[in-house]
Amino acid sequence: MARDLPPRARFDVRSRRAARVILTVALVGVLAACSPSDPEATPTPTTTITDGVPTPSATPTTPAEPTLVPDGTAEDNLPLFSSVTAAVWATDARVTGRAYIDALTAAGFDKAAMQVTQDQSTVGNPAESIQFSVHWNDQCLIGQVGPATGDPVTVVVPVLAEGNCLVGQTRPIDW
Structure with a gap:
C-alpha cells in the first residue's frame, strides 16, 4: 500500500508509524516505572552505627494475631x-x-x-x-x-x- 503512494506520503506514513511505536514504547516504560517491581517484597532491615553501636533502623513486622476486643464492636x-x-x-x-x-x-x-x-x-x-x-x-x-x-x-x-x-x-x- 505504501508503495502506491507518492514519496512524500510514504514518508508521512512511515513517520506516523515510527511515532506510534516510539509513543507505545515510552508509555510502556512509564507504566513499568510506576508499578512496583515486587509487590510481595518486605522491607529489608538495615543497620546504622551510632556511637560505635549497631542499631537496627527498620525491622520487618509481622501481622499481630487477632485478639478479643471486649469494649469493641x-x-x-x-x-x-x-x-x-x-x-x-x-x-x-x-x-x-x-x-x-x-x-x-x-x-x-x-x-x-x-x-x-x-x-x-x-x-x-x-x-x-x-x-x-x-x-x-x-x-x-x-x-x-x-x-x-x-x-x-x-x-x-x-x-x-x-x-x-x-x-x-x-x-x-x-x-
Missing part, C-alpha cells in the same frame, strides 16, 4: 471470630458444632451469648452445614461451615427482632 471482633472458625475448620472436628463453641469460648467469647445449629439432620445424617453465632451488643457474629458451604463463612449482621442471631430451632449449649 462486632466488626472489631470479626477477625478473631474468623480466625477461630478457620482454625477449627482445619481440624478433624470441622463438622462438629461443639468444637466451634468450645474454641470461641477459649478465645474469650461469652458462651451464654452463643447459639449453634444441630450437627445432624432429623434422620441422623451429618448436617450439610452448621451455623453458630455470638450475640454482641446489637449485632451478631455468625459463622457457617460444612460440606455444602465450602470454605468457612463469617459475617456480622444485626440481631433478629426476637433478640436471637440464628433463625429456627438451635441446639442447647449445655456443656
Whole structure:
C-alpha cells in the first residue's frame, strides 16, 4: 500500500508509524516505572552505627494475631471470630458444632451469648452445614461451615427482632 503512494506520503506514513511505536514504547516504560517491581517484597532491615553501636533502623513486622476486643464492636471482633472458625475448620472436628463453641469460648467469647445449629439432620445424617453465632451488643457474629458451604463463612449482621442471631430451632449449649 505504501508503495502506491507518492514519496512524500510514504514518508508521512512511515513517520506516523515510527511515532506510534516510539509513543507505545515510552508509555510502556512509564507504566513499568510506576508499578512496583515486587509487590510481595518486605522491607529489608538495615543497620546504622551510632556511637560505635549497631542499631537496627527498620525491622520487618509481622501481622499481630487477632485478639478479643471486649469494649469493641462486632466488626472489631470479626477477625478473631474468623480466625477461630478457620482454625477449627482445619481440624478433624470441622463438622462438629461443639468444637466451634468450645474454641470461641477459649478465645474469650461469652458462651451464654452463643447459639449453634444441630450437627445432624432429623434422620441422623451429618448436617450439610452448621451455623453458630455470638450475640454482641446489637449485632451478631455468625459463622457457617460444612460440606455444602465450602470454605468457612463469617459475617456480622444485626440481631433478629426476637433478640436471637440464628433463625429456627438451635441446639442447647449445655456443656
